[in-house]
Amino acid sequence: MHDTNASRASFLPLTASAVLVNPVGLHARPSVKLTQCAKRFAAAIEIALAADGPWTDAKSPVKVMRVKAPQGAMLYFRVAGPDGEAALAAVIGLVHDGFGEA
């Protein structure tokens, strides 16, 4: 059983979280930055305001804006894919960095 699931197991979802520091929250510009970043990775990348979801596709700018995350919100990310680790580091880095505008 473990052997047959070996390849799938390597893509088990990774999660991490970071506090949103941008004063206006996850508004249009940071949403665009986030989706542009997420699209650079093959991994599925999702975002949520709670550790148990509901999860939103971080590659969809329309959906990310609809999350309406306010300043101070904890942003949870869940990634799964061959480059998941790098993807998670990149999106968490963006949040920490205030999407380059905080």
Add this chain to the structure above:
Amino acid sequence: MSNSSSGNVGIVIVSHSAKIAEGAADMVRQMVGNAVPLAWTGGDPEGGLGTNVAGILEAIEIAWSPAGVAILVDLGGAETNSEMAVEMLTEDRRARVVVCNAPVVEGAVIAATESSGGSSLTAVQRSAEEFYA
């Protein structure tokens, strides 16, 4: 009008108002960057409010990309004139131009965001049209 050569899907903004079209293009450039071919057109040839087929054709030419062009329009005439402009393109180009059913400003930003990641014309259109989904 502005352009940036790349293999990404081009974006054309068509509004009855030149100011709206130009402002929407400014938002795209500032929020999304320069990785997407972009052009705008607005107003009638006399400088009033309206749209005109020649201006739209010119904008399509400026924003042209082998990956295709997505057009964002505001009201009625902008859409019909854009469809007329598409009809006037050569056959091989016509198949690679779509008029999106999306709000002009938001749609332009979202379409450009999608395009900047190297997405196909179909994906760019789908993303812009998510606003009405």
